[in-house]
């Protein structure tokens with residue numbers, strides 16, 4: 089199951105160690121690829137300069153925070169024509185200096201979007217509402233107002249506070 093989760097980030101990753109803390113799962117992972125392609129000249133290199141570990145947060149599992157400790161290589165570029173002598177190994181699922189996986193970032197943005205808040209179905213039926221009066225419904229600090237058949241959104245709290253209301257604690 090753990091390998092499945094790691095492989096869903098990248099087929100080139102393997103899990104080296106797995107620890108379970110109070111509210112966290114901590115997975116140590118590394119690439120299984122021998123060569124790393126230099127981002128400056130596209131030449132593959134297998135000459136390791138040094139190793140370091142990146143700490144990246146991933147999607148939670150059963151409300152527990154998931155931390156990936158990624159063993160990352162700093163490589164020598166062996167191409168003498170290249171403008172760089174060394175380069176760091178990059179992973180597609182996280183930005184170069186990111187602290188969260190791209191899929192976690194996208195989940196947070198989706199959760200914070202007011203358009204994703206769902207209302208009980210009867211309130212969405214505009215035909216059942218009078219067309220002259222203003223109608224509004226509220227949910228989690230956001231109101232939906234219908235006026236003459238047009239729907240608009242009103243935030244009753246600043247967006248920064250609303251995020252706290254909408255997001256589960258484990259993603260903060």
Ligand SMILES: [Zn+2]
Pocket residue numbers: 126127128129130131165166167170171172
């Ligand atoms: Zn290079």
